[in-house]
Amino acid sequence: MTRAIMLRRLLVTLVTALVLTPPSVVAEAESGPGPIAAHRAENRSGARDTWTGTWEGAASGTAPALPGASVRNVVHTSLGGRAARVRLSNRLGTAPLQLGSVTLALQLPGVPSGPGAVAGSVRTVTFGGARSFTVPAGRDVVSDPVELAVPADANLLVSVHTPADSGPATFHRSALQANFVAPGGDRTADESGAAYTTTVGNWYYVTGVDVLGSSTAGSVVALGDSITDGTGSSFSADHRWPDRLADRLRDLPADRRPGVLNAGISGNRVLREGRGPSALTRLDTDAFSRAGVRTMIVLEGINDIKGSPEVTDPLDLENAYRLLVRRAHARGIRVIGATITPYGGHSAYTPAREAVRLAVNDAIRTRRIFDAVADFDATVRDPARPNRILPGYDPGDHLHFNDTGMRALADTIDLTALVPTAAARYP
Structure with a gap:
């Protein structure tokens, strides 16, 4: 497939996402909550709750x-x-x-x-x-x-x-x-x-679920696939990496603590429909329409690389990431890009697909696609076999993460990069 065709498909995806977004979500995202949802009040200190x-x-x-x-x-x-x-x-x-x-x-x-x-x-x-x-x-x-x-x-x-x-x-x-x-x-x-x-x-x-309170930090959306969804972590324990990130943020003062929203869907892809709409298609409903979103963390792409049909040109994912970032910036939302984690030993692993993963990660690290980078790959890879997850983080399928691995992912994120200053907001 030529890059020209791929770019045309990306534009079609963008237009489709805008057309198919539910009107109720579009209205809230663009002009704030409607009559049913709108509600602000002063707290006891006189500050405006949001x-x-x-x-x-x-x-x-x-x-x-x-x-x-x-x-x-x-x-x-x-x-x-x-x-x-x-x-x-x-x-x-x-x-x-x-x-x-x-x-x-x-x-x-x-x-x-x-x-x-x-x-x-x-x-x-x-x-x-x-x-x-x-x-x-x-x-x-x-x-x-x-x-x-x-x-x-x-x-x-x-x-x-x-x-x-x-x-x-x-x-x-x-x-x-x-x-x-x-x-x-x-x-x-x-x-x-x-x-x-x-x-x-x-x-x-x-x-x-939204809450009304005095925090001015807004919320952080984690857009991802099964790794973000929590596959490999303990059942009914809230040990997904976004949960672990929320744990870290509780050390901040209450008025500076953001909410953390998990928009992970198992099997999700950036470019194509999988389990649930593609990442590009669901940006409005799962990220932009949410209350107080200031920052988005993106960990997506492994299913595009190892799925069928698979992405064979790293530039296809890079272009999709750039489109995603442009749409977020248009909403004043900062975007942190996470490198794609190893999956050596998984049944879908091939050397050709590994070459694509490495090239995509190099682009994330060096080409300024995102406003900041969370280098998940560097954190969790086995130094002796860098195409594999460290054994202590691997639940056994060589793709997802156990509770210890989920904590390691969350600890990788620079907390100062989560909520931009007023000067860093986008028009």
Whole structure:
């Protein structure tokens, strides 16, 4: 394929992304939250509180609907606040989604954590003042503000009751988190988790939670594939590398601490559709529309290199990265590029593909594609066999990372590069 054809395809991808972005998301991203989502208030010190993203689970596909059931999604906060709002999605659905009721609560602590809620913490979530709501196919919605003190580094319960079969359910496939289903009736208001008798490993409908607080640092979005999604890390432990990054950021003063949003999708690619829309296609919905985004960290490309059809010219990925950065800069968002980590020993490894990976990493390091670089490859590669991950970081598949490896990735990121100064913002 010639570079001219590839560039034309990149332009088509960009135009397609702009055309297909749900109108509700475009409106919020371009002009701020709409009437339902807009809510600012002064805190007790007189400063203006702002909305910041604290958690994200990017829509990655669909699953069969669960008519009549209640799903209790467990999500982990990176940042706290004095109120919250919930983002739900029917983006990948084919019919209007009927929401019978939605609640937000604090998860009852325990080991292992279950579906029970902290006494007195269950709150009804409304949309334009309505407890029941229909989400059109292809759309995302943001709830009204929910008055609930939300701690940082805590689990929330987002419970959704769908009274009817609304067709394919938009979900995040690889949550690496135990979530719970009550098979019959509306149990969203239950503090007890007794009715939630089924455990699932997916997040249904919920794609984000924002908090209202005094932090002025905004949020950081991690755009990535299965490595960012957490594959290889412990189940229900919040040990993905973006979680570990949030842990590091908690040492900052509360007013300077950004939220961390995980927009990883297993199998994701930069240039082509895989599991979920390509990175270029989903920028608006999974990054630009999120609350308070100041910085984006990009770790994508290994699936383009080892997938089918595969990228054989490193310049194709370089051009795609540059397009991604231009679009982010147009929104005033800084972009940190992560080098692609080794995968020697994996079944998809070949010397030709390794040559592409090395060339792409050289471009990331030396050609000023991004505003800053996180050299994940240098951190995790085995000095004795640099095409492989260090054995202590390898969960056994020679591609992903165990909990120790995830921490090493997070520790690679320069915290001073995460939130730009006012002078470094882009017009």
